[in-house]
Amino acid sequence: MSPWGDERAGLRTFVYGAQAVAATGVALLAFLSVLTSPESWAVCLEALACAAALVGVHLARFANGRVRCEAPALVVQALLGFLPMLQLGALWSTAAGFFAGGLLLVYPPVRAVPAALLACAAAGIVSAWPGPSVHAGLAGTVTAGVAALTLFGLGTAARLVAVREAEVYELKRRVVAKEHERFARDLHDLLGLSLSAITLKGELVDRLVTSRPAQAREELAELLVMSRRALADVRTISAGYRELSLDEECRAAATVLSAAGIRVTVARSGLGGLSPQLATALATMLREGVTNVVRHSTAHFCAFSVSTEDGTAWLEIVNDGATGAVGGADSGAGLRNLRDRVDALGGTLATETTVDGTYRLVVAIPVRSPEKGQCRTHRGGWARRWVSTAISGQPQDP
Missing domain, CATH: 3.30.565.10 (Histidine kinase-like ATPase, C-terminal domain)
Known part of the structure; x- marks a missing residue:
């Protein structure tokens, strides 16, 4: 693998690992809030299961950088992010950031930003209930927003890495295709005249070998020169570029045409x-x-x-x-x-x-x-x- 390939693989692994750490951190913040509350162990286990599911869905559907329309994943994030909040309130508001961050990753900004703001505001409203507690509502909105922006930022980094990989792949494909095209064009153009000249000279030698052997030997000597030139053309094609003499090509073209009568x-x-x-x-x-x-x-x-x-x-x-x-x-x-x-x-x-x-x-x-x-x-x-x-x-x- 090339150094650039190693670098890309390392960057891809780093970005994915950063997302895994960030998603796990957001989920732990929500779970630890529940764990340190007076809620029962059964509720804590349910919160742990929801947190693990949110991390798994995010890493499986949003962390590879190739995000498309992921409506089922967004529905799961919405359910796991908001339904527990009806019981846990502000303790679970951080988990709503998964849904808001998913919206920012999937949809264009003109649609995603208002929807994400609405999701964060909804988390704050649910967190403030019952009470109403303005402090809890603001805390719920802010924590959900910070979690969403964190997941969105790292997800965007993964997307940029994927786009860069696709661009590099396309660039390599075009370079290879262009080289194939150049090789085929040069093989056709540079060798066409040489091979035609060798064929004509060979036919002429075949006609002269019995009747005029001296002239046949002269033509055969020219044929050998042409064959060496064709060999040099092959080396030229493999090397990629060589300057050609226009005067020499004019003389060679005139020689080939004359040989063809x-x-x-x-x-x-x-x-x-x-x-x-x-x-x-x-x-x-x-x-x-x-x-x-x-x-x-x-x-x-x-x-x-x-x-x-x-x-x-x-x-x-x-x-x-x-x-x-x-x-x-x-x-x-x-x-x-x-x-x-x-x-x-x-x-x-x-x-x-x-x-x-x-x-x-x-x-x-x-x-x-x-x-x-x-x-x-x-x-x-x-x-x-x-x-x-x-x-x-x-x-x-x-």
Whole structure:
């Protein structure tokens, strides 16, 4: 068990023990008043039984901090707190604090406080009878009120401990769920491109091994490099975080697309001022976007660009041969993972599929606060010119 777990267990035990001592003390005050009076032993034994029952009901129903509507317990407390008072008078007034304290623990203050005050006043009235004795009435009201506040205070402490435990449990559950989500997302995004590249290289080596063994050996050497990179990605996922080089990811993406027989066009500009975190995020998104092209399309060309302009970092991927699975409901977790990453950075993601099967993915992530509306309008025209150039068949060296 962790130190915090030991501390919580100790605090819970302490609060429960304090309540047990307080409840027993309140009950003993009532019983000792009867014991020191001229009442018979039979009456004293009855008072002891009632006091023990009041303590048991309180500890069983109100001391665990998870108080709900405890109407039966309140009825028992009312009966054991007020019926003996009809015979014992002020001697038993302290026991009425159990009922008043239970009201304060169960109901909201707007209802509990008037009801508890009424219960304490009723204890004072019964204590003053017959007489009437103002002194006995005030003493009965005060003792019942002090007992109620004592039990209420310790019961509230137990409730706060229980709420704190529930919050800690929920926090741990969310941390574990978030870590599971991160692991699954990174496993999908970081390894998807590497495994796709290894598969393509393996198929290429299989085709070349008999006809062109020299080239097959070269491709096999690249395959080994890719497999080592995939192993490094696995270690990255288990470690939780590693910075990725955006330039290296652009080259790797172009290599994978070329190995798949897809004509590649790459454009990069203004990347020098990107923070390592943003560059890593863009590199990861590029991996997933290119993986979707390889897996979910019959593309003959793919053009992607990474740039910064007007305080916004942009990632655009355009390819032909789009099928219904690209970016749709059948594309698996890829697009959803991309949206989660973009949303976490305060950016936007948009996709578009034209009637001729051209698919376009655009990611915009703010680097700094641009003038309202400036970057999107200007970028839109630049993107259309770049996409037109890419589709026209003028490849650019990655």
